[in-house]
Every structure is written in C-alpha cells, then in structure tokens.
Amino acid sequence: MEKSYMSVFLLLVALSCTLAKEPPKKETKGPKDTKDTKETKPKLPQTLSRGWGDHLHWTQTYEEALFRSKTSNKPVMIIHHLEDCPHSQALKKVFAENKEIQKLAEKFVLLNLVYETTDKNLSPDGQYVPRILFIDPSLTVRADITGRYSNRLYAYEPSDAPLLLANMQKALNTLKTEL
Template sequence: MEKSYLSVFLLVVAVSYTMAKDFSTKNGKKDAPSVKKETQPKLPQTLSRGWGDNLIWTQTYEEALFRAKSGNKPIMIIHHLEDCPHSQALKKAFAEHKEIQKLGEKFVLINLIYETTDKHLSPDGQYVPRILFIDPSLTVRADITGRYSNRLYAYEPSDIALLYSNMQKALKLLKTEL
C-alpha cells in the first residue's frame, strides 16, 4: 500500500509540474525548453554595419584602394568595433546625420571591425573609433584630423559637425589637386 501511495504522489507531482510549465509558457513568463520557438531567419549583415544603409560600402581595404584609384575618389575609412560603446554612439550620429549621408556618396567608403596590415592607417595608434581619409593617389591625409591631440583621428558624436567639415575638406583637397 505504501508503494501505491508513493506512485500516486509521484504521478501528481509530474502532472503538476507539466501543467505549471504549460501555464507559465502560455502566460509569457518563460519558454519551456521543449517548446520550439518560431524565429525569423537572421538576415545577413550588410557592409554598412549600420553606418548608412543607403550608401555604397566596400568589402575590403584592397577593394577600396582600387575603387579610389580607378574612380578618382577619396576614401573614408572608419575603424570601429561592434561592441564598443563609443563606436556605437558615433555610428548612430553618423547614420542619422542627413548631410553626412549625402556627402558620403562622393567617397569610397569602408568600415572595418578589424585592423589592416597597412601601418599608415594607424599613424598614432590602433584605437576605435577612428576615421581617416585617403586621397586617390593612395596617400593618407594626415592633415585631416579630429579635435583630440592624443587621438588625432578620433571622433565622438559631439564632433559630428567637425567630421562633416573634414569630409568637405577631403573633397576640396581632391579638386585642388586635379
């Protein structure tokens, strides 16, 4: 008789557990591990990585160099990291700035989440975010800098007007050199 009580008790516990699990899943508290969620397929990340989906971005540094030389356009290269809060804040300001987005069409654009082997792209260190301009002769424009003396090519969201001005400067330098 003791075994039958134990069996009934275990059956009641198992049924209660199952019903409680179903109840919490239906009320949105918690997904049961056995319930398979319907997920939408993850879309592939675009080359813009959120910096401006309407702009044309190059995939590699080598491709950017080729397009700059053949198209006689300056390169704007953005070094950043996906999990860096400073990079994320600058990306948001960059993407929301309509004039920068429009002016960006005149550049060969690339944003890198990795360092290149070209030492010219880190003249004062490998920090993020940093933005450099390269003219069509493939010369890094060391004269186009941000406002910080210890990180010459760093920009913050509050520097977005300076970045816009530097983009204009890079284009003007191109016109005067032609």
C-alpha cells in the same frame, strides 16, 4: 549482482536520454499572447555597412577601396570601429542619422573595418576605435585631416559630427583643387 549493475546501467541510460531531450515548445495563441513566450526576429545577414548607412555603397576590403579610389578619382573614407565598443556604437548612430553626413558620404569610397589592417599608415598614432581616416586617390593618407584630440588624432565622438562633416568636405575640396 549482475542484475543490480544492469538495472543501474539501464536507469542511467534512461535518465540521460530524458535529460538530453529538448523541452517542449510553448504554443502561442496569437500575437496578443506574448507573456509566456519570447518573440525573436530572424537575424538578417549583416551588410557591409554594418549600420553606418545601408543605402551607401561600401567596399569589402582595404585593397578594393584603394582600387576603387584610384579608378574613380574619389577619396576613401575608412572608419575603424568595433561592434561591442560603446563609443563606436554612439558615433555610428550619429553618422547613420545625420542626413548631411550620409549625403556627403555618397561622394566617397567607403570602408568600415572591425579589424586592423596590415597597413601601418592606417594607424599613424595608434590602434584605437573609433577613428576615421581619409585617403586621396593618389593613395596618400590625409594626415592633415584630423579630429579635435591631440592624443588620438583621428578620433571622433558623437558631438564631433560638425567637425567630421567639415573634414569630409575638406577631403573633397582638396581633391577638386588638384584637378
């Protein structure tokens, strides 16, 4: 009886060891032989831009953005978005590909957030994405610079690129008249 238990035990150990091993990797013969193997690119570390404009200088935190705004006398542009939101992804694509927006964005202290801040001034009409707010160097949220929607004042869609560009210019022009 003990021999049969021992045999079953050894069989289970051997079976579990066999199942725990990784399957053998397929060798590829060259770049043309890609039918049987999946090509995976190494994942690059995510930059602070998160794809909104890699050549632009982005700040890491809300507090850093406010500090840089105050010391450089530049307005802050905060983009609230989510990586898995199709609306955020569509706006990001337009933002990153629009040369005028990218050029004008260089004149701002930039921050994109994929999380909510504790500052309730950054969600005056709710916590939705994507939304873009402007803050002047006196650290005042610009409630007068809004998108075209009455129920989501700071929302922009890809088709709103001209309005976003105009609002960016408005944030900069107001700053110049205050100097």
